[in-house]
Amino acid sequence: MTKSWGTFTSFKGKTIEIAAPDFIEVVKKLTGGKDLTVCFQCTKCTAGCPVNEKVSIQVHEIMRMLLLGMKEVLETDMIWRCTSCYTCQERCPQGIDVTDILSGLKNLAYEDGIGPDAYRENAKSVLESGFAYQTSGFRRKKRDAKGLPSLPAPNMAEVEKLAELTGLKALLEEDETK
Numbered sequence: 001m002t003k004s005w006g007t008f009t010s011f012k013g014k015t016i017e018i019a020a021p022d023f024i025e026v027v028k029k030l031t032g033g034k035d036l037t038v039c040f041q042c043t044k045c046t047a048g049c050p051v052n053e054k055v056s057i058q059v060h061e062i063m064r065m066l067l068l069g070m071k072e073v074l075e076t077d078m079i080w081r082c083t084s085c086y087t088c089q090e091r092c093p094q095g096i097d098v099t100d101i102l103s104g105l106k107n108l109a110y111e112d113g114i115g116p117d118a119y120r121e122n123a124k125s126v127l128e129s130g131f132a133y134q135t136s137g138f139r140r141k142k143r144d145a146k147g148l149p150s151l152p153a154p155n156m157a158e159v160e161k162l163a164e165l166t167g168l169k170a171l172l173e174e175d176e177t178k
């Protein structure tokens with residue numbers, strides 16, 4: 001995993017490789033990928049997106065980049081800043097599974113070694129402790145002070161099984177060897 005995510009900040013000055021046929025075929029296989037051709041760039045997805053002011057490329061532009069077969073889409077910050085809130089998917093008048101497409105792009109970017117290191121650390125933490133974030137003594141004391149019950153202990157056998165079934169474990173092991 002590298003820290004090179006979000007390097008694609010604008011089309012200005014870029015040499016863009018359009019219509020990479022291999023990439024178009026990969027995109028078509030993503031959940032929702034087949035429906036991209038009906039996107040008519042209405043921007044309704046972007047208008048409702050809660051991170052639209054925090055990203056360099058908007059979600060409707062991502063949809064167009066995919067149609068054009070621009071693999072550079074994997075270098076955009078949009079796919080990682082997306083909160084998976086599903087607003088765009090619910091608003092799309094064409095019924096495109098926009099959020100699901102973005103989730104697929106996260107997977108493709110990760111496979112290419114592009115993405116924030118924090119995601120990898122979260123995944124490792126889940127595998128090691130059952131929690132995406134380690135609970136510190138300080139947080140536990142705050143829970144106690146407010147009379148909240150202790151967090152239930154995770155079932156690590158289930159976590160391990162899920163990591164195996166989803167391929168997460170293999171992915172992290174592969175990462176360690178890079």
Ligand code: SF4
Pocket residue numbers: 038039040041042043044045046059060063091092093094095096098
């Ligand atoms: S809302 Fe749907 S049709 Fe409109 S730009 Fe977004 S993806 Fe395309």
Ligand code: SF4
Pocket residue numbers: 045048049050051059081082083084085086087088089098099102
């Ligand atoms: S799912 Fe992602 S892209 Fe869609 S509206 Fe939410 S944050 Fe924006």
